[in-house]
Amino acid sequence: MSFDEIIDRRGTHCVKWDMMEQLYGVSPSDGIAMWVADMEFRPPQCIQDALQAMIDHGLYGYFGDDSKYRAAICWWMKHRHDWTIEPDWIFTTHGLVNGTAMCLDAYTQPGDGIVLMTPVYHAFAKVIRAAGRELVECEMVNADGRYELNIDAWDAQMTGNERMLILCSPHNPGGRVWTQAELQALAAFAKRHELLIVSDEIHHDLVLPGHTHIPMAKIDGIADRLIMMTATTKTFNIAGSHVGNVIIEDPDLRARFNTRMMAMGMSPNSFGLFMATAAYTPAGAAWVDSLTPYLAENARIFDDGINAIPGLHSMKLESTYLAWVDFSGTGMDMAEFTRRTAEEAKIAVNHGPTFGKGGEDFLRFNIAAPRAVIEDAVRRMRSAFQDLQ
Numbered sequence: 001m002s003f004d005e006i007i008d009r010r011g012t013h014c015v016k017w018d019m020m021e022q023l024y025g026v027s028p029s030d031g032i033a034m035w036v037a038d039m040e041f042r043p044p045q046c047i048q049d050a051l052q053a054m055i056d057h058g059l060y061g062y063f064g065d066d067s068k069y070r071a072a073i074c075w076w077m078k079h080r081h082d083w084t085i086e087p088d089w090i091f092t093t094h095g096l097v098n099g100t101a102m103c104l105d106a107y108t109q110p111g112d113g114i115v116l117m118t119p120v121y122h123a124f125a126k127v128i129r130a131a132g133r134e135l136v137e138c139e140m141v142n143a144d145g146r147y148e149l150n151i152d153a154w155d156a157q158m159t160g161n162e163r164m165l166i167l168c169s170p171h172n173p174g175g176r177v178w179t180q181a182e183l184q185a186l187a188a189f190a191k192r193h194e195l196l197i198v199s200d201e202i203h204h205d206l207v208l209p210g211h212t213h214i215p216m217a218k219i220d221g222i223a224d225r226l227i228m229m230t231a232t233t234k235t236f237n238i239a240g241s242h243v244g245n246v247i248i249e250d251p252d253l254r255a256r257f258n259t260r261m262m263a264m265g266m267s268p269n270s271f272g273l274f275m276a277t278a279a280y281t282p283a284g285a286a287w288v289d290s291l292t293p294y295l296a297e298n299a300r301i302f303d304d305g306i307n308a309i310p311g312l313h314s315m316k317l318e319s320t321y322l323a324w325v326d327f328s329g330t331g332m333d334m335a336e337f338t339r340r341t342a343e344e345a346k347i348a349v350n351h352g353p354t355f356g357k358g359g360e361d362f363l364r365f366n367i368a369a370p371r372a373v374i375e376d377a378v379r380r381m382r383s384a385f386q387d388l389q
Helices: 020-024 045-057 067-081 096-107 122-130 151-157 180-192 251-264 270-279 282-307 334-344 371-384
Strands: 090-093 113-118 134-139 162-168 196-200 226-230 244-247 322-326 362-366
Touching (some): 045 270, 045 282, 067 270, 067 282, 090 251, 096 244, 096 251, 134 151, 226 251, 270 282, 282 371, 334 362, 334 371
Parallel strands (some): 113 162, 162 196, 196 226
Antiparallel strands (some): 090 244, 322 362
16 A cells, blocks of 8 residues: 555544544644544555455354454564563453543542653543542653653652552653663652553554664563553554453452453454454554654654744654644744644644643644645645744
8 A cells, every 4th residue: 555645534424534623623625634643544454354354244243252363462462562461461442541441440449649641642631530530740851852751750749649650652742662761760650659550552563763662561570560551543543443452461450450341341342353353463564564664754754844943843753653843932822823723724733731731832743644744734834834934
């Protein structure tokens, strides 16, 4: 396939395009959707073939015998991430926001403190608040356009009411790939404050050339407090399948999670299982290996164009396809730079404050689109902020 193909998604019940006017005031007729974190690319042929086989068979009953599905996950984690897991460690949830909610339900109580390293993926805070837990925002340090941990400050911030740390690894929206030393420091922090760690690693396959993702599960001595979350959905652009995995090594933690799954009557849909099984194959791996260099070049083009506008700075991505642009150097308030982006550039983007403390001067742009779309977005932004140049 060609990642350069422009596919019209308007009118297909696509939230990214069909809801952007209602939410951001940007018309899909002449605007660009760069907010929701899904890609403008078709999934690999191996996934399309799996769905076609289901259609050809023509029956859509209950799914049974998930051994191939579990084996595919085990194979992928071993061959792509050098992480050995067992099939019975795997629970399937309706995506990882649901997985996060299930972890809150299984391991915490209303009123418990839940730690987030902000700014971070906005759905975490929404779920925490909706569950009646206390949101604890530990703001990261923006060191010359690169996020760093601030653990000494976070140690001082803890009250003893905190029960869980939700880690975003790789980080969304900053694109950081955490180092071994950083993950070890976070593990030590969690131990000091008796926190469970929920590590959302949904972007772990979307690591750009020159960087290597380290699963939190490879940090020694934390299996008894670690819940891992992974998915095919971001990697292969199949978010609508709503399938994600919660992977738990520790038997006691696993038993507690299983109890909540059973109490909720949860089971996955067959479409998601067939798609995930097809994705975690050598054919899927080859597709990802062609995708990441394309994303890296998109990031280069976007960053070069945005960073040429005085007062704007796009963080250099190490992973993901989500550019995080700092407007603080413009001297504009958020209302003005957001208005220019929506009304003049006609681009729908995520607003920084929804990502928590530290996001106030930022907008998030999705660059997983054909190259021509990225070049067009840069031209629009340069025009919208031409008075700065």
